[in-house]
Amino acid sequence: MELDQILTNTVSRRNFMALAGASVLSAQGVPNAFAQAAPLNWFAFGTAYSDPYLLEPFVKAAVPVKETPWTGADEMLAKLRGGGSQLFDCASIPQQFVQQVAKDGLIDAIDLANVPNFSAVFPEFRTSPYVNADGKLWGVPWIWGANAIAYNKKDIPDVTSMSALFDEKNRGRVSMRDDPEDSLAVAALYLGIKEPFKMGDSELQEVKKLLLKQKPLIRSYWKSVADLQTLFANNEISVAWSQLAIIDPLRNAKIDMGWVWPKEGVLGFFNGQCTIKGTARKKDAEAFANFLIGPDYGVRLAEKTGYATTSDLARAKMSPDLVAKAGIDPARLKLLKFKELIPNRPTWQRTWDEVKAG
Amino acid sequence: MRSLLLTRDGESAIRRYGLLGIPLAYLLVFFFVPLALMLVISFWRVDNYHLVPAFTLGNYTEALTAPLNARVLWRTIELSIVVTVVAAAIGYPTAFFVARRVTRFRRVLIVLAVLPLWTSYLIRSFAWIPILSRNGVINQALLALGVTDQPVTWLLYSNFAVVVALVGVYLPYMILPCYAVLERLDGRLFEAADDLGASGAQTFWYVLLPLSAPGVAVGSLFVFIMAMGSYVTPALLGGTSGTLIGQRIAVQYLDLSNQPLGSAMSVVIMAIIVVLATLILRRYSLGGETR
């Protein structure tokens, strides 16, 4: 191989660490008497979802789980492509990336025989084109939610529309997410653009104009859930494009928070639980996926984090209050605009950077 | 070849430099080889998320002349200078006081000055929010004292907040090298200056400052470089005051897979830093004696 080829292959993000794992792979393939005792390596977001309380039933019945958290979808992708596939047995992957990761040969199709609970997954997810391809299932949908509007009812009694985010009355009291995928898409939905993730250059220009006009209303853009929660907690903002995770802690602290899906639309997400290609623990990984959509995990997930399960088995075991709190209402699924893979991602990023630096 | 390894007095280079080969080899393997690769890549281009070997100056053109990048670069330099100057202005007198005016608790104080570094820099950045916010500690005090009747909002999510937090985070890096130099100055120098009738200001300008300049220089270099690369704190506390170059580079590498542009941006800011560092290291001959 020529030097430049070697470099190209290695430097490419897809192959960053592929070489790294090659040597390890052989060692992993060797049957090991202690294999059962070794934890299942799970690559997932945040740390709240692998809380011992949440995983307890699985760990007791099967094997321990060791989660390695990623902090952003792009970073997750980079690591996985770079050879993280040698480090992990399974991964929780945002819906818009599942097909691509499958195409890159990083994950295996799910053997449904090992995931009996799958039939209890809401049909919208079970048949979702994000995780189904070539007649196979590539990821088991296990958690879902929507990014929508959070507001402090003390400042704004009632919000039904995205116009609250663009209203001059809220000058210096608004926050948007520091992320092109969210903020450009929200502006697009507000402008009535039907397919925000397929925007062309002229539509992106319109969106940019709107966001620049919005800038004086912005107190700060939020990067992490912690930023956002702190903005509300310290009375810095009245309304924000938000994640659900902040609402519970703020309400616990007696802040009267509203959470609304605006009429213009809502950005949805779910995660597919995927099995990493070449893992020696495929059975365990699939048993774990089965657990995530079983009757126990979803209940504990809602209790602890307020996030929604995709499983009817879990919903059936929850109190109506808990179901409402986690917003588990498949009827409203059609209101969600699920995030898609963006073909002109660099242009999106540049547009957003120009808004921020403008 | 042999003559290259011999210095003028005939001593062999290996003997002269002893074990130097070990750290140099370490830096070669873990830094310079990949660095050379990055330099090469900064002339390449990206096609559909794949690197393509080429020779193009396009990345540099974009890094330097695209209005967005030029503006971000300037803002980063300005902010870094402000942070460095503020850190020196308060860090040096502190180091001087601890090194030259405290005897009994000197060691304790200097350890206390570095101790904050033991706490996550992320947590420390977050902790400024309840201090500077609309209903934070400072505003509560200002309101209680009647200094203002409305909460002051420019304290947080502003350039001010970024400077406050960054100086706070980097100050130990200024205090420590200043202290290291000041602490070992010979006290008799000051007695001599005093005996010769020098005023306090004269002693400072002609004795203290020249002798302690290497410490200030090293400290300033540390702080400036760290400020140039900062992006978590500015993103957290800067509000809408704009992006920094570190953020732009991270985006190129992490989100866009445009390593060539990211590399070119890195080369640009490294060039700025290298020029500064070379000047400083040479001026204070930290690179060796010019005997």
Add this chain to the structure above:
Amino acid sequence: MSKAVAMTPLTQRGNAALSALTGLVFVYLYAPIVVMVLLAFNDSDLAVLPLRGVTLRWFAKIFEDEHLMEGLRNSIMVAVAAVAIAVPLGLILSHALVRKARGRAAGALAAIVSAPMQTPKIVLATLLLLLFSLAGIRPSLVTVTLSHVVLILPFVTLIIAARLRGIDPSMEEAAADLGASVLRTWVSVLLPLLAPAVVAAALLAFTISFDEMVVSYFTIGTESTLPVVIWSMVSYGYSQEINAIGAVIIGTTLVLIAAAQVLQRNQRF
């Protein structure tokens, strides 16, 4: 030695002004830490002051939090190992820099030593990831440690060099003239003189490694260090546990330092 650090004369006004400034600087340095400690005891899910009540629940939580505890252990291991490698390397480098290299060689060596420090961390991180992938090394705490050495070596070297420059070379020359071996000269002459700088350098290097996020993130495998754990905790949720872990670390450090101080006083060296 004690003569060298004799007090510097200063007018009373100057002294008062300086001590006031120093006091303010320490308040400034510790304000976020005090806030962090207060929040660690705050009976609220939010990072707000004044306190809503006192609780120990955040402390209880961190000891149950496997991610945090493991991150803490890993961070300590990595930092200790990285410092143990970097200090000897830094001693060799600083000595060559200050005592041996002259002219062009000195300039080149200084540039080589400080180069990693002049590299934005995000770039350093990418470079190292690239290297480990080329070499076929599986990312782990070992790769994190090797990377941290690159990160801290310049700091260690420059701090030691700054002190070495102030030490009269004739002391080493005298030792050599008296027939002391290189090793003997180091142990008996140089190291005692350099000790404060070595301690300062090691302390600083430890803290840089302990708090490093970006470089760690790119070079870790399945084992995370504490800053990486904290970063992922705040990204997808926010618990005041992070203040409790910060408080525990700072508290432990204070106790250790106090203990060291007492020991030193008793030994009277």
